[in-house]
Amino acid sequence: MLLTWKHGAGMGALVCTWCAVSVYSNNNMLAFASVGILYFSGLLPTTIVPPFFAFMYTAYCSRSIGGRYLRHMIHPSTSVPHSNFRNGCRLIPAPPGNVDHFSCFLEACRNSGSHHYDNSILVVPTPIFADNYSYLLFSPATKLVAAVDPADPKAILQMIAFVSRQSNTDFMLSDVLCTHKHWDHAGGNEELLRLSSLKQQADERHQPLDPATAAMMKFVSAGLKIIGSRTDEPVGTNVWVSEADLAHGGTAKPILVAGGSIPVRCIRSPGHTRGSLMFLAGAPISVCRVEDSAALFTGDCVFCGGCGAMFEVQNxxxxxxxxxxxxxxxxxxxxxxxxxxxxxxxxxxxxxxEYSEKLYSELYETSQTMKWKQEPQKVVAAEYERVKTLRKLKKRIIDGEEEIALPLCTVPSSLLIERLANPLLSVKRSALVELRRKEERNSSVSTTDIEKVIYTSTAR
Incomplete structure (x- = not known):
């Protein structure tokens, strides 16, 4: 729904928004929340121009309003993570058998050369904010780390420090892979660059730093690379992924991160933002196996059992x-x-x-109500049970001297599961092609029309 300020309610909402973003305070947060209440209650009028939601979204994406005020209000850092990360860790290539990948990695680092998976990389989900995930890719071969969407630098560097202590290895962040421009994904880039620059200056001038900065800086390499879409232009990006760099159907060389040890394919995935990217990380280049594994980082274009809001879908x-x-x-x-x-x-x-339980709950009801075919229905039901179980299980972790019980994370899913269960990926392509024909005939298809096909079509 596109909302405007053409009528009285819209004008009132516009004033509330302006008050909210002009000065940071609790009252103004309340004013901003009132806009959301008006929006979701349906009281705001709908007309064709100008779109009120577009104004709010543009303000959020801007550096002057979104970067300075809104990101701190909407995405505050939390002292306690929303999930226990450990069950979501994966080694690539994987060790044989049903083992704890995190423990295997730590053991391999402590006893270098004694394991056949010494050259594996470890993917570590890092819970940040209320429900976001960043991801860390540890390469023991180079002792370097690549991060996906490290929007909360403190949490990211604490995780690198934790893994370094547990593995007796001094890891450092060398690369950032940014899926898109939104602040809960790109908001940490500039702070990480600042720490990288300080480290470079300290190395050159041998200048002492305050203990807190020095402690964080220890885990960031000088010359940090921030990799992002030229279309989206995430803040802080210094290595651009252009159209020529994107993998389309059979070409495009991978980029190499973590000191050249980890190959990554950049894949275009527009809709949530125009320049949204996915990253496929493979096994270290020193490893060659017939049966391998990989990690696909989707950002917000696809979730476990759902897809991201199509804020910038053009057609x-x-x-x-x-x-x-x-x-x-x-x-x-x-x-x-x-x-x-x-x-x-x-x-x-x-x-x-971490939206899996909510999305699969809704998807389970939809699949039953809309009478999806039997195979997708069965997969959805099984995944719903899996994520419910994970969120009910609470394992204790030690944070300093305090033990905290956290629900288990529901990532990763698998490409096989998402192709069968995800509403976007399981719908027949012909249903989307038919919608495109309608668009070509009428010159207009709304986001609501697209989402209706994705979520309610029985063509699976």
């Missing part, structure tokens, strides 16, 4: 671009370095938010 072709990427075996289920095929069940899907 149905954008949706088809993302849909086709997930069904293109070269793009999402082949090794980024060797091109070797990877079984879809071994492609770990790591998403941007």
């Amino acid at each position: 149905v072709n954008d949706v088809l671009t993302t849909y086709d990427a997930f069904h293109n075996d070269f793009l999402v289920s082949s090794d980024p370095y060797t091109g070797a095929t990877i079984n879809a069940k071994n492609v770990h899907v790591y998403v941007g938010h």
Whole structure:
């Protein structure tokens, strides 16, 4: 729904918004919340121009309002993580058997050379804010780390410090992979760059720093690379992914991160933002196996059992671009370095938010009500039970001297599961093609029309 300030209610909402974003205070947060109440209650009028929601969204994405005020209000840091990360860790390539990947990695680091998976990389989900995930890719070969969407630098560097202590290895952050421009994904880039610059200056001038800064700076390398879309232009980006760098159907060399040890394929996935990217990380380039695994970082274009809000979708072709990427075996289920095929069940899907229980609850009801075909219905039901169980299980972790019980994270899913259960990926392509034909005939298809097909179509 596009909202405007043409009538009285819209004008009132506009005033509330302006008050909220002009000065940071609790009262102004209340004013901003009132806009949301008006929006979701349906009291705001709908007309064609100008779109009120577009104004709010533009303000959020801007540096002057969103970067300075709104991101701190909407995405505050938390002292306690929302989930226990450990069950979501994965080694690539994986160790044999049903083992704790995190423990295997720590043991391999402590006893270098004694394990056949010494050259594996470890993916560590890092819970940040109320429900976001950042991800860390640890390479023991180079002792460097690549991070996906490290929007909360303090939490990210604390996790690197924790893994460094547990593994007896001094890891440092060398690369950032930014899926899109929103503040809960890109908001930490500039602070990490600042720490990287300070480290470079300290190394050159041998200047002492205050203990807090020095402690954080220890885990950031000088010359930090922030990799992001030229279309989206996430704040702090210093290495641009252009159209020529994107993998389309059978070409495009991977980028190498963590000191050249981890190959990563960049994949275009427009809709949530125009320049949204996914990243497929493969096994270290020193490893060559027939049966391999990979990690696909989707940002907010796809969640476990759902898809992100299509804030910047321009047409149905954008949706088809993302849909086709997930069904293109070269793009999402082949090794980024060797091109070797990877079984879809071994492609770990790591998403941007912990929404799984809510999304699968809604999806389960939808699949029953809309009478989806039997196979997708069964997969949805099984995944709903899995995520409910994980969120009910609470394992204790030690934070300093205090033990905290946290629900288990529901990531990763797998490419195989998402192709069968995810409402966007399980819908028949023909349903989206028909919607595109309607768009070509009428010159207009709304986001609501697109979402209706994705969530309610029985063509699965």
